[in-house]
Amino acid sequence: MARIGVFVCHCGSNIAGTVNIAQVMAAAQTMPLVTFVADNKYSCSEIGQTAIREAILKQKLERVVIAACSPQMHEATFRKTVAQAGLNPYLLEIANIREHCSWVHSNDKAAATKKAIELVKMAVAKVARHEALFTKEIGLTKKALVIGGGISGIQAALDMANAGYPVILVEREPTIGGRMAQLDKTFPTLDCSSCILTPKMVEVAQHPNITLLTYAEVKSVRGFVGNFEVEILQRARKVDASKCTSCGICWQKCPEKIPAEFNLGLGPRAAIYTPFPQAVPNIPSIDLAHCRYIKYQEFVARGEEGKKPPQCRICERLCPPQAIDWEQSDQVLVEKVGAIVVATGYQTFDHTRYGEFGAGRYPDVITGIQLERLLSASGPTEGEVVRPSDGTHPKTVVFVSCVGSRDERMGRAYCSNVCCMYMAKQAILLKEHDPEVQSYIFYIDIRAGGKGYEEFIRRAQEEARAIYLRGRISHIYQDGKKLIVRGEDSLLGRPVEIAADLVVLATGIEPSAGAKELAQSLNISYDAHGFMVEAHPKLRPVESRTEGIFLAGTAIAPNDIPGCVAQGSAAAVKALAVLSRPSLVSDPMVAIVDPLRCTGCFACQRACAFNAIDSQVTRDGKTIAVVNESLCKGCGLCVSACRGVAMNLKGFSQQQLLAEVNALWR
Amino acid sequence: MALDYQPKIVGFLCNWCSYAGADMAGTSRLTYPPNIRIIRVPCSGRVDATLVTKCFQQGADAVLVAGCHPGECHYSEGNYHARRRFTVLRELLSFLGIEKDRLRLEWVSAAEGKKFSQLVSEFSAEIAHLGPRKDNGKAAGGSL
Numbered sequence: 008m009a010r011i012g013v014f015v016c017h018c019g020s021n022i023a024g025t026v027n028i029a030q031v032m033a034a035a036q037t038m039p040l041v042t043f044v045a046d047n048k049y050s051c052s053e054i055g056q057t058a059i060r061e062a063i064l065k066q067k068l069e070r071v072v073i074a075a076c077s078p079q080m081h082e083a084t085f086r087k088t089v090a091q092a093g094l095n096p097y098l099l100e101i102a103n104i105r106e107h108c109s110w111v112h113s114n115d116k117a118a119a120t121k122k123a124i125e126l127v128k129m130a131v132a133k134v135a136r137h138e139a140l141f142t143k144e145i146g147l148t149k150k151a152l153v154i155g156g157g158i159s160g161i162q163a164a165l166d167m168a169n170a171g172y173p174v175i176l177v178e179r180e181p182t183i184g185g186r187m188a189q190l191d192k193t194f195p196t197l198d199c200s201s202c203i204l205t206p207k208m209v210e211v212a213q214h215p216n217i218t219l220l221t222y223a224e225v226k227s228v229r230g231f232v233g234n235f236e237v238e239i240l241q242r243a244r245k246v247d248a249s250k251c252t253s254c255g256i257c258w259q260k261c262p263e264k265i266p267a268e269f270n271l272g273l274g275p276r277a278a279i280y281t282p283f284p285q286a287v288p289n290i291p292s293i294d295l296a297h298c299r300y301i302k303y304q305e306f307v308a309r310g311e312e313g314k315k316p317p318q319c320r321i322c323e324r325l326c327p328p329q330a331i332d333w334e335q336s337d338q339v340l341v342e343k344v345g346a347i348v349v350a351t352g353y354q355t356f357d358h359t360r361y362g363e364f365g366a367g368r369y370p371d372v373i374t375g376i377q378l379e380r381l382l383s384a385s386g387p388t389e390g391e392v393v394r395p396s397d398g399t400h401p402k403t404v405v406f407v408s409c410v411g412s413r414d415e416r417m418g419r420a421y422c423s424n425v426c427c428m429y430m431a432k433q434a435i436l437l438k439e440h441d442p443e444v445q446s447y448i449f450y451i452d453i454r455a456g457g458k459g460y461e462e463f464i465r466r467a468q469e470e471a472r473a474i475y476l477r478g479r480i481s482h483i484y485q486d487g488k489k490l491i492v493r494g495e496d497s498l499l500g501r502p503v504e505i506a507a508d509l510v511v512l513a514t515g516i517e518p519s520a521g522a523k524e525l526a527q528s529l530n531i532s533y534d535a536h537g538f539m540v541e542a543h544p545k546l547r548p549v550e551s552r553t554e555g556i557f558l559a560g561t562a563i564a565p566n567d568i569p570g571c572v573a574q575g576s577a578a579a580v581k582a583l584a585v586l587s588r589p590s591l592v593s594d595p596m597v598a599i600v601d602p603l604r605c606t607g608c609f610a611c612q613r614a615c616a617f618n619a620i621d622s623q624v625t626r627d628g629k630t631i632a633v634v635n636e637s638l639c640k641g642c643g644l645c646v647s648a649c650r651g652v653a654m655n656l657k658g659f660s661q662q663q664l665l666a667e668v669n670a671l672w673r
Numbered sequence: 674m675a676l677d678y679q680p681k682i683v684g685f686l687c688n689w690c691s692y693a694g695a696d697m698a699g700t701s702r703l704t705y706p707p708n709i710r711i712i713r714v715p716c717s718g719r720v721d722a723t724l725v726t727k728c729f730q731q732g733a734d735a736v737l738v739a740g741c742h743p744g745e746c747h748y749s750e751g752n753y754h755a756r757r758r759f760t761v762l763r764e765l766l767s768f769l770g771i772e773k774d775r776l777r778l779e780w781v782s783a784a785e786g787k788k789f790s791q792l793v794s795e796f797s798a799e800i801a802h803l804g805p806r807k808d809n810g811k812a813a814g815g816s817l
């Protein structure tokens with residue numbers, strides 16, 4: 008018969024303030040098999056852990072129940088504690104009397120105490136049926152995958168590559184760089200974005216440890232920490248990268264022009280294109296939806312009557328090294344990696360949902376990111392800030408903050424974190440471009456919490472003479488050449504009306520398109536907006552809940568460049584902590600078949616999503632199920648699918664769960 | 674029905690979403706009635722007929738099974754298994770003379786502490802309204 012020790016944690020006053028510890032201890036004394044009960048001010052502290060270890064040795068405890076905070080917090084900690092005292096780490100059960108009891112029932116101390124006693128009783132009943140479990144060593148692939156090549160992903164990839172580990176960086180656009188490549192200068196130091204970004208992009212391309220796959224997407228991910236198997240779709244550029252010299256003749260001569268995504272429609276690009284001159288890799292791609300020759304081929308393939316469209320093929324004829332390759336097709340690459348960093352970044356809110364701002368009807372109502380392109384010397388206007396409608400220089404510019412941020416109506420309660428700062432930056436830059444510009448910034452609150460940020464806002468107000476008006480905009484409409492902006496100055500409590508030449512909407516930050524689908528294929532959680540969810544919002548900010556998958560940058564939440572870079576490095580360190588281990592240990596809480604009870608119906612095999620059930624012929628010729636422990640993830644679906652009672656799950660066995668139920672209300 | 678009648682509820686919560694959601698309710702100091710007993714399971718799909726009927730045998734007034742939202746199960750499809758089994762289990766309960774509504778399946782994510790606390794409060798109120806079990810806890814082989 009097992010000797011069970013029960014340790015009740017006060018957690019300072021977090022538990023003891025609501026739950027009567029003495030009563031819980033007294034009740035525990037009377038529970039079956041309990042031979043020792045003690046309390047701890049803080050069980051997780053070194054003193055608390057030592058007390059537990061000493062009690063295990065002195066009292067010859069064989070199983071331990073710790074009534075404390077959620078097992079999600081400290082199960083791993085306490086498993087180590089009991090192991091240090093020589094006990095199998097799986098002979099431990101946590102009774103969650105904090106998150107599930109004291110914190111939620113602080114208004115009813117008697118009921119909370121009663122519940123805590125029952126939770127301990129359930130844990131005692133369960134732990135009595137625990138068995139010693141043993142981990143196994145498993146090998147791992149010492150290679151990382153980074154998804155998304157914005158500044159966050161670039162930083163993560165470089166840090167891991169510099170630590171000596173091979174990295175695959177997958178970016179779905181034809182170039183890396185992400186949104187930062189579109190910015191002109193960056194707050195709060197006003198260094199030019201491409202001047203600090205381009206060297207990093209080039210370093211990625213030239214790094215011997217980095218395999219860069221652009222114009223590529225992750226299709227599926229299987230496996231587990233240390234042993235992921237990833238399918239990557241490499242889209243066809245129709246350009247042979249080994250021949251292309253990046254001379255640029257193709258895109259200069261291509262006759263088909265369409266609005267450039269990189270410039271948010273403010274200028275054209277060709278059907279064969281690199282998004283911007285410093286793109287990495289600097290290999291053009293043919294946009295299949297717009298290429299004339301592709302359209303011609305499709306027309307012929309359809310076998311339609313009528314006049315054939317032109318064949319074009321100008322790029323092919325003019326390309327000096329003959330790099331155009333019409334035969335090139337999409338390819339699926341299969342790679343094995345040990346850790347994954349997700350850095351899929353953001354896009355900006357679609358402001359056409361705001362009817363009061365013209366719903367996209369007015370050409371001179373632009374977004375913050377469009378203004379970045381107008382300010383940029385390598386942008387569509389070569390750094391001349393002009394109105395999209397008539398090319399004149401705007402003198403009165405109105406900024407509207409929180410467009411798709413802090414607005415419940417749009418389902419966006421959160422703050423986008425960078426807009427206050429980039430509006431101030433843009434006001435400063437506009438003044439530098441043209442001293443006659445007067446900026447008005449409509450704000451709700453000014454959020455400038457970063458290092459040097461508040462000073463930067465002052466600079467916009469004092470040096471660039473930007474006028475800050477607190478209040479929301481109710482309406483924008485066109486009146487002749489002017490845009491009339493109507494709003495409220497909530498500090499003075501009166502309406503304001505400004506006749507503007509240009510209106511800039513600070514559109515909020517939302518997760519990149521496809522982020523949810525990617526999260527699903529990676530099996531990681533995302534929130535209602537599609538931002539990736541951290542394993543712990545404070546203590547594990549760059550880890551997902553799935554082991555071996557890490558997060559960085561605006562894929563988690565709106566963030567500025569310094570924050571993204573810090574997270575990229577942090578995620579790299581976390582991934583390196585996996586990759587640098589000689590081997591990994593398997594979770595022993597897996598399914599197990601009772602060969603005497605298995606009838607060989609294989610309902611378990613059909614329920615298993617991980618192909619973890621194999622068949623095996625026994626000595627008496629019966630075919631039965633057997634669990635492949637390295638593939639089993641311990642979900643227990645096979646247990647509930649089993650028609651006999653042959654299948655069980657270690658650590659969450661049927662006997663243990665029934666024991667918990669049996670302990671209730673007795 | 675006594676005014677202070679407190680229904681007894683068992684909650685099977687999946688480790689990855691709902692259990693963490695219940696933790697989140699705690700971390701956010703939201704309150705809900707103290708009459709639910711939470712049992713941690715790896716996945717909502719782990720909960721089978723035996724466990725649910727055992728709860729009713731044991732005198733539970735209601736059972737809640739909560740898992741990750743569709744498409745978010747940590748093991749990809751466990752919650753779909755749970756959903757299919759749930760439909761069958763409700764029929765089974767009604768065959769045993771226990772109102773179907775005493776078994777509930779819900780999706781609660783790790784971030785939905787508020788949803789969890791509201792869910793328990795609501796469910797508890799609904800069951801209190803339904804009153805004690807008409808079979809006096811005898812169905813499902815109970816001995817109470």
Ligand SMILES: Cc1cc2nc3c(=O)[nH]c(=O)nc-3n(C[C@H](O)[C@H](O)[C@H](O)COP(=O)(O)OP(=O)(O)OC[C@H]3O[C@@H](n4cnc5c(N)ncnc54)[C@H](O)[C@@H]3O)c2cc1C
Nearest residue numbers: 155157158159179185186193194352353375560561567568
């Ligand atoms: C108008 C404006 C001005 C700003 N100005 C400043 C400033 O001055 N200073 C500052 O610090 N911050 C500024 N910011 C914020 C800054 O842009 C971000 O902090 C930073 O660029 C985010 O980097 P990221 O790598 O997280 O995301 P991103 O730059 O969005 O990179 C993500 C990358 O992942 C790729 N991707 C997405 N999904 C997939 C997928 N499924 N598979 C493969 N690849 C994928 C994308 O194509 C992209 O290349 C500004 C933001 C805006 C909107």
Ligand code: FES
Nearest residue numbers: 687716740741751
């Ligand atoms: S893990 Fe939550 S329902 Fe499957």
